[in-house]
Amino acid sequence: MGMLTDEVAVSGISTMAENLIGSEIIKLANEVNELIRKGEKISNFTIGDFDPAVFPIPERLAQRILEAYKQGQTNYPVANGMPDLRKAVSRFINRSQKLDYSADEVLITGGARPAIYGIYKTLIDPGDTVIYPVPSWNNNHYCHLTLAKGVMVETTADKFFMPDASQLKPHISNATLIALCSPLNPTGTVFGREQLSGICELVLNENEKRKGKSKPLYIMYDQVYSSLLFSGTHHYDPVSLFPEMRPYTLFVDGISKSFAATGVRVGWAFGPKEIISRMAAILSHVGAWAPKAEQIAVTHFVNDDAAVDSFLNHFRTEIDSRLQAFYKAFQELKSRGYSVECIAPQAAIYLTVKFDLKRLKTTDGLLLKDQVDVTSYLLNKAGLAIVPFSAFGSSHDSPWYRLSVGTCRGAMDVPQIMNRLESALSELK
DSSP: OOOOOTTTOOOOOOHHHHTOOOOHHHHHHHHHHHHHHTTOOOEEOOSSOOOTTTSOOOHHHHHHHHHHHHTTOOSOOOTTOOHHHHHHHHHHHHHHHOOOOOGGGEEEESSHHHHHHHHHHHHOOTTOEEEEEESOSSHHHHHHHTTOEEEEEEOOGGGTTOOOHHHHGGGGGGEEEEEEESSOTTTOOOOOHHHHHHHHHHHHHHHHHHTTTSOOOEEEEEOTTTTOBOTTOOOOOHHHHOGGGGGGEEEEEESTTTTTOTTTOOEEEEOOHHHHHHHHHHHHHHTOOOOHHHHHHHHHHHTOHHHHHHHHHHHHHHHHHHHHHHHHHHHHHHHTTOSEEEOOOOBTTEEEEEEOOTTOBOTTOOBOOSHHHHHHHHHHHHOEEOEEGGGGTSOTTOOEEEEEOTTOOOGGGHHHHHHHHHHHHHTOO
C-alpha cells in the first residue's frame, strides 16, 4: 500500500478536540507573566483568583485540612461527596438562602467547574440548544465540549450586563438550558428581582407548553460569588422567587471564591434529586471528586457558623475597599475628561471598566484602531493588565473590561497604579 496523501491523512484527534479553543484569559495571563519575568512593572488584574499572601484561606479551614492529612485521610472519598459534607452543605444552603435541599440533592465536586460540566453532560444531547448571555465565563467552551448549539445573547451596560426575559424569549422554543450566573463573572453585577423574575416566568410558561411533549427547559444558576455582596446588594435566585422553579433549576456553588480557596477544589451542585444522581454517576467515571481531606475539613468549617461569619465579614470588607478605591479613582479620571467609565461595585471581586480609546493616537503617531490595540497600550504603556469583555464572548469592538482585585495588596496601592494609567492616557490625542 502506498503512503496516504496529505489530503487524506488524518491525525486521529477528534473533531471536538481539534477545534477546542484554549482559555483566552489564561492566554492573556501568560503574556502578562512573561512581561513580568522580563522585569516589566505590571499590575496584573487579569485572573479571577487570589494571591494567597494577600487573601489566605480561613485559618480554621487550613488547620482542619492539615489535621485530616495527618490522620491519614488520603484514600478515595465517596464518589458523590462525603455524607457529612453533603449534610453540612445542605445546612449551609438553608442558612444562607433559606432553601431546603436534602443531602441527597447535593453533589460534591472538585471545584465548581466539574459541577458545570456535569450539568451540561447530564442535560444536553448533541445538537441541543444552550442559551447564555455574554459577557459570561466559559459557556462557549462547555457548549463545544458537549456538542451543544450555543446561542449567545449580548447584554448591555444599562442593565448591568444581565439579560432579561425579552432578550431570551426569541430563542427558548428549542432550548434545553439557559446558563446564568449571578453575581456575574466578569462584571461583578447581579440580577435584580424583576429581571430574574421575568426569566423564571418565561421558563415556567415554556415548560407548561412542553409538558408530555419534549424535554423541559432548565436553568443552570452559577452563584459561586453569592457570599461576596456589597453596599446593600441582594442576591436573588430562581427557587426563592418561584418555588415552582425547583424542578427546573440546577445550582452551582462552592468555596472557591467565598473563602479565597480556589486551589482547595471543593465545589457543589444542588437541584432535583434525579438529575443530581445522574450527574454523580457521570462524574464518578471522570473522577471529578474533591480530595477527601479537604472534604472533611470543609465539613467542619462550614458547620462553624462563627468562623464562617467572621471570615466573610473581614473578607468582604477587604475586597470592597479595593473595589471602591478603584471605582472612586476611575470616577475622578472621568471627571477630568478622560474617556473612561465604570460601574459601581455590586459583588464578587470584579470592577467593570470602560476604555473608549479607539481612534486615538499615541505620542509617536500610532493609531489605536481597535480594542486589541487599546488592550496592548494599557498593558505596555500603563502597566495595567485587565481582560477585555471579548474574552468572555462579547463583541470584539466592546470597550469594556474586567478588573479583578484578587491580587491587589490593598487600597493604598491604587493611587500609584492610577497615576501610571493617567500618565498613559494623557499621552493619547
